[in-house]
Amino acid sequence: MILKNISVDCVIFGFDGEKLNVLLWQAEPEILENFLTTKEEYEEIKFLFEKNPALNKSDDFWGLIGTHLPTEEDLDGYAKKILQITTGLDEVYLTQVHTFGATKRVPHYRVLTIAYYALINPAYHDMKLSPLAKSVKWFEINKLPKLLFDHIDIINEALSTLREQVKYHPVGFHLLPDKFTLTELQTLYEVILGDKLDTRNFRKKILKMRLLVDTMEKQTNVAHRAAKLYTFDMKIYNRLTQEGLNFSI
Amino acid sequence: MILKNISVDCVIFGFDGEKLNVLLWQAEPEILENFLTTKEEYEEIKFLFEKNPALNKSDDFWGLIGTHLPTEEDLDGYAKKILQITTGLDEVYLTQVHTFGATKRVPHYRVLTIAYYALINPAYHDMKLSPLAKSVKWFEINKLPKLLFDHIDIINEALSTLREQVKYHPVGFHLLPDKFTLTELQTLYEVILGDKLDTRNFRKKILKMRLLVDTMEKQTNVAHRAAKLYTFDMKIYNRLTQEGLNFSI
C-alpha cells in the first residue's frame, strides 16, 4: 500500500573537485516501478503521474529523486532506500531537511513531501553502472534545468541547510574521497559557502582541529608540486560531529 | 476532508521568568471538534481516537497540541491556526522542526506527524480565558507528565533545535515580555542552555550587539535595587535574525 498524500524527495549533493552538483532524474513509469515493492503499488498511484503534464517524456523538466511512501516503510528508512537504489551507496550522510505542504504544490492532488539531503562522493560510484543511468544526471548547483513542482524551493532549502550545517559541523567531509588534499578541502568549502577563503588561515584552522591525518602519500602525475594527501581522524571527527565546531572562516 | 495519515503537533515553549515550560493538553473528543471546520471532518477520524486506549479520559497521559491535517489547509498555515485556537496568540514565532514517520509511532494506524515549535510569552495570554482552559496546562520542561506516543521524542527534538537556534539566532526574545531586565534575559538563556553564565560577560556581549534599547524605566515594588527595563531594537533584531549571531557565551 502506498500513502497517496505523502512523498519523500532527496536532494543529493555531490562534489567533483570543482563544483557542487545535484543529482536529478526524469522519472519514467518503468523506473518508478523499481522503487515500489509490488506492481500493485505502482498501479495505485499511476494516475498521479499520468495526469501530470510535466511528466510527459517529451518534456525537458527534471525532478528530485523520490516517490510516494509505502505504508509499511519507516520514513527515514525509505529515504535511505531511495538513495541506495539510485546511487548504490549504503553508508551515506542523509538528513531530513523540511516538509513541504502547501495545498497547491502539486497539481490535481494533495501531496506533502518530506525532503532529505544527502552528501555523496561521486568518485565512489559510477552512475553509468546503475540501472537508472539513462534517467539520472548531475547538474551544477547554479546551472539547474527546469524543475518540477516546487523542487527548486526544496533544493534551495537544502542548500541553505547545508550552508548552515557546514559552519558548525564537519559535514563537508562526506563529499570528499578517502584521501584528499587541503586544496580540495578548501575548494569544497569555497563552493558550498560561495566565497573565497584565505589559504594560510584555512590551513591553520583545519590543522589546529587535529581532524586531519597525514597519510604520508602525495599526489602523482600532476604538473606542479605534488600535494600531501590527508584522511580524517574518525575519533575526532565523531567528537566534532557531536559537539559542533566553529568553522566560520 | 481530513488527511488521515498526517497530523501536525506543536511544541509550545513558554518562559515564566524562572523555568522553561511546555504547553500540553488532554484532547477530549469535544475539544478536537473545535479544530476541524466541519463536524463531518471529526467523524472521519473519530475512530482513531476511540480505538486508542491512551486517550481514555480516566488516563493521566498528556499530549502535544495538534490534530490531523485537513485537505484544504496549507501545512504552515494550519500549524499557525492550531496555535491561534489554543493560545489566542496571532503573531507568534513558529517554525517547523521535524517530521516523525516511524511505521509504529501510533498504534492501529499509520500517522506521520509534522512537528512545529513555538515560543510564546505566557504573560500575553491568560490561558484561563481560553475555551480550552480545562484541558490545557503548562509543564516544566524537566517535570513532564506521562506522554502519548512518541511525544517525548518530539519535545526533545524541539528542545535541542531550540538550543541550537538560540546560539546563533536571537530567538530567545520571543519568550520575554515587551520590557525586560538583563537578569531576566540572562535567566532565560541559562534555562534554555542549561548552564550558568557569567553576569559581567553576558552583559558586555549583549550590550555590544546594540540589540537592546534602554527604556529609561525601572522595575517597581521590588525589595532590592530596581533593575533597568530594556526593549529590543527591531531593526537590529531583524538584521541579526537574517545574518545570525554568535551567542556562544
Add this chain to the structure above:
DNA sequence: CCAAAAGTGTTAGACCTACACCCATGA
C-alpha cells in the same frame, strides 16, 4: 541597617585577519 539583587572593569591569553614569497613537479 539589613537583605537581596543590580550593576560595573581589568587583565591575560586565545583567536582572527591580512598579507607575499619560495618550493616541488612534469612538460
Add this chain to the structure above:
DNA sequence: TCATGGGTGTAGGTCTAACACTTTTGG
C-alpha cells in the same frame, strides 16, 4: 627553465574567560 599550484609565518587587533566589590531599593 618555465608554468602551475603547494606550502609556509608574523604582527596587530579583537574577543573571551575569569574574577569581587559597590550600589540601590524596600522592609
